[in-house]
Amino acid sequence: MNSENINELEIDDLVKGYKYNKETNEYRCLFCEKIYEDGYIYEYNEKMVSAEKRMKLHIEEEHEGVFLSLLGLEKEISGLSDIQKKLLSLLAEQKDNKEIAEEMEITTSTVRTHKFYLQKMKRQAKILLAIMEALEIEEKKDKKLKNGIEKDENLETEKIFSINSLHPFFTQYNLK
Ligand SMILES: [Zn+2]
Structure with a gap:
């Protein structure tokens, strides 16, 4: 996530930690650009999950959730002091x-x-x-x-x- 693409994001996207692209039918992680394609079923811990559910799991697993990821953004971006x-x-x-x-x-x-x-x-x-x-x-x-x-x-x-x-x-x- 950088200053430029934050301008294109809605608060809702930031709170979810991912954005859905209607043109490409993809869910994109805001913190690492990981993509899951809508319409595909993903396997996770021997279960079948949708692309959106897979993205939510990815954010919890790889980024320790949205809250900590947002909190981890540098001061230049968040404006928050330590x-x-x-x-x-x-x-x-x-x-x-x-x-x-x-x-x-x-x-x-x-x-x-x-x-x-x-x-x-x-x-x-x-x-x-x-x-x-x-x-x-x-x-x-x-x-x-x-x-x-x-x-x-x-x-x-x-x-x-x-x-x-x-x-x-x-x-x-x-x-x-
Ligand atoms: Zn990610």
């Missing part, structure tokens, strides 16, 4: 604040501060994602206007109108 990674791995082991504090040789209030900061980073990451998506929409709008394509805009307005008119509120209103 302390944050350590804390996250201890949280994954179901350790409470006191146990985490002991293991990391810090106070429980520092543990709480780290946890609070991670939650804050999560919220900020969500907002950043929304801003970047909104930016892409703005850029597309701008492109359309520049190209003088107004037909598409009209079509979109029509679509929104027809969806709205199907809303129960409008249907009831029409009946009265």
Whole structure:
């Protein structure tokens, strides 16, 4: 996984650890490029499994699961410090604040501060994602206007109108 192909991945793909390619009918591991082809049955421990199931087993077996693989990504990619990674791995082991504090040789209030900061980073990451998506929409709008394509805009307005008119509120209103 590198910075360039992360751009092409959805959060869902990252959480699963693999991506399905509709054109080639392949499941590709994000951590090592291993491929299992849909439509084939794979043998695993004397059992027959689908390509997707085989991929899930591969990720558990070869990469110790998605969580640890993502956590193992370098700072340049994840933006996480070693302390944050350590804390996250201890949280994954179901350790409470006191146990985490002991293991990391810090106070429980520092543990709480780290946890609070991670939650804050999560919220900020969500907002950043929304801003970047909104930016892409703005850029597309701008492109359309520049190209003088107004037909598409009209079509979109029509679509929104027809969806709205199907809303129960409008249907009831029409009946009265
Ligand atoms: Zn792999």
